[in-house]
Amino acid sequence: QVQLVESGGGLVQAGGSLRLSCAASGRTFSNYDMGWFRQAPGKEREFVAAISWGGSSTSYADSVKGRCTISRDNAKNTVYLRMNSLQPEDTAVYYCAATASFSRPRNMAVGYDYWGQGTQVTVSS
Numbered sequence: 001q002v003q004l005v006e007s008g009g010g011l012v013q014a015g016g017s018l019r020l021s022c023a024a025s026g027r028t029f030s031n032y033d034m035g036w037f038r039q040a041p042g043k044e045r046e047f048v049a050a051i052s053w054g055g056s057s058t059s060y061a062d063s064v065k066g067r068c069t070i071s072r073d074n075a076k077n078t079v080y081l082r083m084n085s086l087q088p089e090d091t092a093v094y095y096c097a098a099t100a101s102f103s104r105p106r107n108m109a110v111g112y113d114y115w116g117q118g119t120q121v122t123v124s125s
Helices: none
Strands: 002-007 010-013 018-026 033-039 046-051 058-060 068-073 078-083 092-099 119-124
Touching (some): 002 092, 018 033, 018 092, 018 119, 033 068, 033 078, 046 068, 058 068, 078 092
Parallel strands (some): 010 119
Antiparallel strands (some): 018 078, 033 046, 033 092, 046 058, 068 078, 092 119
């Protein structure tokens, strides 16, 4: 089991920035690829970004590419999502997720086994 706890969400004005954190505990953090997803009210959960276990490989949704950076610190068992130039459409609950699977897609929720409880990000116009 891996336990994930997100933090760093909040209310920010359009054009502002936030850095989300996700602290992991339980199993060896460096064994897991990590992802960030978000879910807005009335919408399905969507992929935001993913990072490989060692941090050498990252991927992003087109909607956030160039504005977001995913990173991880395996010594601190933490993955981060830095978000810049935030817009009202970025408003959502943001979730981090972990997977040790080699075969499942990293840009889909079904690719992950463990999820945090989410942190709310609200961007005002």
